[in-house]
Amino acid sequence: MSKSRSFQFCGIMVCVFVILLIIFYWDDVGTAHFYLRTAFMRIQATHLPAMKNQNHDHSNSKKTAGERITSSEATIIQDDLELTYLENIKGEESSPKMKQAFNEISQPKLEEKVKSFELGINSGKTSSEMQQIQDERKQKIEDACTDSSIMFSGKNRNFEDIPNGELDHLIVDDRHGIIYCYVPKVACTNWKRIMILLSQSLLKQGIPYHDPLEIPRNFVHRSTSHSTFSHFWKRYGKFSKQLMKIRLKKYTKFLFVRDPFVRLISAFRSKFAVQNxxxxxxxxxxxxQLYANYSNLPQTVNEAFSAGIKPTFINFIQYLLDPQTEKEMPFNEHWRQVYRLCHPCQINYDFIGKLESLDEDASYLLKLLKVEKLVQFPSSSRNQTLASWEHDWFAKIPVAWRRKLYEIYKPDFVIFGYPEPTHLLLD
Incomplete structure (x- = not known):
C-alpha cells in the first residue's frame, strides 16, 4: 500500500515538474510570456500618471511635453500592453484598466534631453505646403496598391504572410514610438545614426551618443545596433506578427526613397567602382566570369584593381537582367526594389521622404516627430550621385535592356511617384 502511495506521489511530482518546465521554458514564446507576466506584476505596484482620452487615427497624434512619461514607465507600459494583447489572443481575461491604457497610449516621449546638434537645416516651404506634399505622396502609394492593372510580387498578400526575414529593414525606436524602413543608397547611414541616437541603442563608454556623426560607420550597419522586426521572432515566437502590428498601428512610420535608376548608379559606384x-x-x-569572359580571376579586389580588372556598369545591368540571378538568391539590399524592402502596400507609412528633397524633408519630419530639439539630420553631399548623370551612365546600355530594367523597377517608379524615364526608353 505504501509503495502504491509512493508511486502516486512520484507521479504527481513529475506532473508538477513538467508543468513548471512548460511554463518557464516553453521555447521563445514561453520565455517572452514569462517576461511579460513579470512586467505585468511589476506595473501593478506602479502608480502611473492618468492619461487623457485620445482618438487615434492615421495621423498618429503625439503627446505634449506635459504628458511625457519616463523611460522606465514607458518600458513597463509597453511590456504590459504586449502582455494584454497576448492574453487576448489566448482567450484569457485582461484588466479593463490595461485595455484602456492600450487604446489610449500613443507614442512614448522621454523627459531626458539629448544634446542638440544644430546644423541649421531650413525648409523653404511652409508646414501646410509640406503636408500637402506628404498627402500627395501617400495618395500615390494608395492608388498604386489599389490599381488592379498594376501588378508586382507580394502586392496583394497580407502583412501576416510576409516572411520574418523580409522585415529586417524595419528599425524600431520604442523610446519615441518611431519605425524607420531603411533603404540602402538613400541616406540610410545617417538615418540609422539618428535612430541609434534617439533609441540610445549604442553607447560610447556607457554614455549615449550626442552627435550622430560621432557614431562610427562600421557600427551603424551592425544588426546588433538596432531593434528590427525580424528580431521579434526570437523573442515572441508565433505572437511576433501581432506585436509588430501593435507597433505599426501606434508608432510613426517613415521611409526615404530615390529615383530607382539613379539609386542603381549609386549602388554600382559605391560597391564596384571602388575597392570593396x-x-x-x-x-x-x-x-x-559570366559577362566579361574572365577566368582565373584574382582573389582580392586590390589585386584585381591593380591589374585593371573591374566590372563595368554594363556588366552590372546584365547581372540584374539575367533571370538566373534571382533564381540563385534575392537581389542584394543595395539594388533590391524598395517595395520589396518596405512593403508599402501592407504598411501604412505616415511619412515618405525623398532624397531629391532630403534637407527639407528631414527637417520637417524631425519636427513632426517632436525630436528636432534632440537632433537634426546631418548635412551630407559627399560624393553624391546626381540625377543629371543618368543619361551618361545609360548611354552604352542598349535601349532594349533599359526597357527590361524599367519593368523590373517599374513598381518603385509608380508607387513613389517618379515619372517614367522616357528619355532613356525611346529609340
Whole structure:
C-alpha cells in the first residue's frame, strides 16, 4: 500500500515538474510570456500618471511635453500592453484598466534631453505646403496598391504572410514610438545614426551618443545596433506578427526613397567602382566570369584593381537582367526594389521622404516627430550621385535592356511617384 502511495506521489511530482518546465521554458514564446507576466506584476505596484482620452487615427497624434512619461514607465507600459494583447489572443481575461491604457497610449516621449546638434537645416516651404506634399505622396502609394492593372510580387498578400526575414529593414525606436524602413543608397547611414541616437541603442563608454556623426560607420550597419522586426521572432515566437502590428498601428512610420535608376548608379559606384572586397568576392567575380569572359580571376579586389580588372556598369545591368540571378538568391539590399524592402502596400507609412528633397524633408519630419530639439539630420553631399548623370551612365546600355530594367523597377517608379524615364526608353 505504501509503495502504491509512493508511486502516486512520484507521479504527481513529475506532473508538477513538467508543468513548471512548460511554463518557464516553453521555447521563445514561453520565455517572452514569462517576461511579460513579470512586467505585468511589476506595473501593478506602479502608480502611473492618468492619461487623457485620445482618438487615434492615421495621423498618429503625439503627446505634449506635459504628458511625457519616463523611460522606465514607458518600458513597463509597453511590456504590459504586449502582455494584454497576448492574453487576448489566448482567450484569457485582461484588466479593463490595461485595455484602456492600450487604446489610449500613443507614442512614448522621454523627459531626458539629448544634446542638440544644430546644423541649421531650413525648409523653404511652409508646414501646410509640406503636408500637402506628404498627402500627395501617400495618395500615390494608395492608388498604386489599389490599381488592379498594376501588378508586382507580394502586392496583394497580407502583412501576416510576409516572411520574418523580409522585415529586417524595419528599425524600431520604442523610446519615441518611431519605425524607420531603411533603404540602402538613400541616406540610410545617417538615418540609422539618428535612430541609434534617439533609441540610445549604442553607447560610447556607457554614455549615449550626442552627435550622430560621432557614431562610427562600421557600427551603424551592425544588426546588433538596432531593434528590427525580424528580431521579434526570437523573442515572441508565433505572437511576433501581432506585436509588430501593435507597433505599426501606434508608432510613426517613415521611409526615404530615390529615383530607382539613379539609386542603381549609386549602388554600382559605391560597391564596384571602388575597392570593396566583400562585393568583389560575392558579386563582381561572378559578373566578370559570366559577362566579361574572365577566368582565373584574382582573389582580392586590390589585386584585381591593380591589374585593371573591374566590372563595368554594363556588366552590372546584365547581372540584374539575367533571370538566373534571382533564381540563385534575392537581389542584394543595395539594388533590391524598395517595395520589396518596405512593403508599402501592407504598411501604412505616415511619412515618405525623398532624397531629391532630403534637407527639407528631414527637417520637417524631425519636427513632426517632436525630436528636432534632440537632433537634426546631418548635412551630407559627399560624393553624391546626381540625377543629371543618368543619361551618361545609360548611354552604352542598349535601349532594349533599359526597357527590361524599367519593368523590373517599374513598381518603385509608380508607387513613389517618379515619372517614367522616357528619355532613356525611346529609340
Amino acid at each position: 572586397d566583400d562585393f568583389y568576392r560575392q558579386f563582381a567575380k561572378q559578373m566578370l
